[in-house]
Amino acid sequence: MTDGCPMCGNRKKLRSPEEKEMLLNRLKRAEGQIRGIENMIENDAYCPDILIQISAVTSALNSFNKELLACHIRTCVANDIREGKDEAIDELTKVLLRLMK
16 A cells, blocks of 8 residues: 655555564564674674675575565555556566666
């Protein structure tokens, strides 16, 4: 469910408690990995070990993006299309192009 002006970025999405919990858990995992990298820097860890952990964070954030995008398509985009708001397709296309940089 969305409301607000799509042009000024004030749209919002009401999420189920389950969806919020799943998304927040994924972010908290990535946050924990980043704290681990900070500790590695503070403790003078070997560069390749840090790089491997950075790769793990990148993967965690990519997984978060995939899950959030899937939720967006299943709910926001599908609802907008059902309501005849074809501009949702253009918005999704722009988002996908930015994600694929």
